[in-house]
Amino acid sequence: xxxxxxxxxxxxxxxxxxxxxxxxxxxxxxxxxxxxxxxxxxxxxxxxxxxxxxxxxxxxxxxxxxxxxxxxxxxxxxxxxxxxxxxxxxxxxxxxxxxxxxxxxxxxxxxxxxxxxxxxxxxxxxxxxxxxxxxxxxxxxxxxxxxxxxxxxxxxxxxxxxxxxxxxxxxxxxxxxxxxxxxxxxxxxxxxxxxxxxxxxxxxxxxxxxxxxxxxxxx
Numbered sequence: 001x002x003x004x005x006x007x008x009x010x011x012x013x014x015x016x017x018x019x020x021x022x023x024x025x026x027x028x029x030x031x032x033x034x035x036x037x038x039x040x041x042x043x044x045x046x047x048x049x050x051x052x053x054x055x056x057x058x059x060x061x062x063x064x065x066x067x068x069x070x071x072x073x074x075x076x077x078x079x080x081x082x083x084x085x086x087x088x089x090x091x092x093x094x095x096x097x098x099x100x101x102x103x104x105x106x107x108x109x110x111x112x113x114x115x116x117x118x119x120x121x122x123x124x125x126x127x128x129x130x131x132x133x134x135x136x137x138x139x140x141x142x143x144x145x146x147x148x149x150x151x152x153x154x155x156x157x158x159x160x161x162x163x164x165x166x167x168x169x170x171x172x173x174x175x176x177x178x179x180x181x182x183x184x185x186x187x188x189x190x191x192x193x194x195x196x197x198x199x200x201x202x203x204x205x206x207x208x209x210x211x212x213x214x215x216x217x218x219x
Contacts, residue, residue, distance in 0.1 A: 048117035060086065064186035079185035087182040089194045090175055098170050098207050099161045105209030106216070108202050109135055115197065125197050127206055132189075135209065136216040146189065153211040154218040161211045173210060177203055 044052050057065070060082045067074040074082075111126020113119060130139060132146035152173075158166045175182060178193030192198045198206070209215050 049115070049119060049121060050117040060181050060185060067186070074186055082185040083182055086179050086185075086191075086194075087175075089179050089191075090182060091178065091193065092171075092174065093200060093204065098174055098204060099212060100201060100204030100206075100208045102205070102208035102212045102215035102217075104202075105205035105207070106136065108198065108206055109209060110139075125202075127192060127198055127202070129206070137219075138216060149210060150217060152217055153213065153215070158211050158218075159213055161207075166211075170207070170211065173207060174203070177206060 041052070041055060044055060046052055063074055063078050063082065108127045109129035111124075112128040112131065114123050114125030129135060129149075130142045132143040134142045134144075134148040134150050135152075137150055153161070153169075156169045158169060160166060161170055172183075176189070177198075179191045180187040180189035181191060190197055193200075193203055209217055212218065
């Protein structure tokens, strides 16, 4: 997304600062963490709708980041606790309907607009889904951070998303979009529903893109 290079450069600056402090200090990990946090905090400022409160970590971010730095898996009990807490954030469609318009879903998947300092409160957020996934066969520009979603519904035997036989995969897909960390504590997938990145109608349209047999994803 637009802010990625900035984040990467700041992360590099933080690591450099941490390394320099380690050369001249006998302080422990807590001191290094504090110095790094101070460097990062000093490097950001409110700009437009992008506020410094984005630096505040929740429990999932904090625990997963610590495990990543230590280069070891997150503790299983901690992971289960995070997943249980994230599952409590789940909100299902208010009208009980999960599937919208796949054509609109494709537009959302293609759009990377929203949430940056150059956007405003009226900017309609996109999902930026192609940044991490292959989705339709027609699109040749896509990321590979996440798994391919091409034939997502077809491979899972969804011929009618409204059928009882499809209920389990439909609900799982909604849940994964709403809050991926309810299923994987350290998932890097944005929690697009829980964090308000996409609204209910947009989520339904992305659901249609993934599950509607008429969608290019499943042809």
